[in-house]
Amino acid sequence: MHADLPPATPLMPAEIAALPQRLPLWTREAGDKAIERHLRFTDFTAAFGFMSAVAQAAERLDHHPEWSNVYDRVSIRLTTHDTGGLSDRDVALAEAIDAAATRFNAARAK
Numbered sequence: 001m002h003a004d005l006p007p008a009t010p011l012m013p014a015e016i017a018a019l020p021q022r023l024p025l026w027t028r029e030a031g032d033k034a035i036e037r038h039l040r041f042t043d044f045t046a047a048f049g050f051m052s053a054v055a056q057a058a059e060r061l062d063h064h065p066e067w068s069n070v071y072d073r074v075s076i077r078l079t080t081h082d083t084g085g086l087s088d089r090d091v092a093l094a095e096a097i098d099a100a101a102t103r104f105n106a107a108r109a110k
């Protein structure tokens with residue numbers, strides 16, 4: 001189904017070090033195996049609309065978030081299970097998530 005996509009490529013240490021510049025809204029988890037972002041929306045409908053948009057991006061990229069939702073809040077953790085750490089797919093999904101967050105007027109949470 002996703003035979004057209006190359007396999008996930010692990011990030012090099014220099015790429016991990018540059019993540020704060022590349023993805024300023026994301027924080028690196030201790031150990032640098034994952035990044036996370038916490039968002040708040042105007043209400044549950046907006047939060048769920050955002051999650052639906054992210055779900056479509058995740059399918060397109062063949063890369064899926066670890067996330068949770070409570071009413072108007074969504075917390076997202078990105079890691080690559082296949083490689084056991086951060087990969088280019090995490091960056092690609094984070095960029096798609098940032099674009100969707102803008103469209104759904106997300107605010108920073110936490």
Ligand SMILES: C[C@H](O)[C@H](O)[C@H]1CNC2=NC(N)=NC(=O)C2=N1
Pocket residue numbers: 002062063064065079080081082083
């Ligand atoms: C078979 C399929 O391509 C893989 O299982 C993909 C699907 N989505 C994924 N999502 C995440 N976050 N990590 C993975 O390693 C991963 N692997």
